[in-house]
Amino acid sequence: SAVISQKPSRDICQRGTSLTIQCQVDSQVTMMFWYRQQPGQSLTLIATANQGSEATYESGFVIDKFPISRPNLTFSTLTVSNMSPEDSSIYLCSVEVGTSRGPQHFGDGTRLSIL
């Protein structure tokens, strides 16, 4: 297992601003993922972040809107840029523990509201 801490846990932001979400893991992990979960909905993958390489984005998500950093094996950030009300959502970090396609564990998410 892994303990995943996300900061902030929630925020209310103004339209047009940017927010950086941090994800800290208590152990070294190779693969980290960022998901978005709209209220009452399922999880949608934004991007995969591996240390030492550029993040890989899913269709519908672009680096200019959601830049990701992965400076080491225990930390990653996701920035939501130039926010609009449509970005109001829960943003979740997850990590894969152990071998490839092993268990993935999630943080408690960042609840973001855009006014």
Next chain:
Amino acid sequence: QQQVKQSPQSLIVQKGGISIINCAYENTAFDYFPWYQQFPGKGPALLIAIRPDVSEKKEGRFTISFNKSAKQFSLHIMDSQPGDSATYFCAATGGSQGNLIFGKGTKLSVKP
């Protein structure tokens, strides 16, 4: 082919009853099938997972049944309790996927 279809969308069960949630997939390269439990305000928590080399896995009151030929898997919660009331997500990964593909979720309510 990347979808995971989950049903029902919502489920109401009496305390002590059996809750059953079903999922189906298309991609035969999937080889890892976890179930997650999510309470309001929390992230999804890994509940139980199965790989296709077994047809059933049991952990306490939670059992996954897996039918490889039908490309279906299900979660059974025995002796359901009000504390089990949560949203449950099935997921799958494998082949060229590194990330999980999630079902749409089932909101379970267990009535006392």
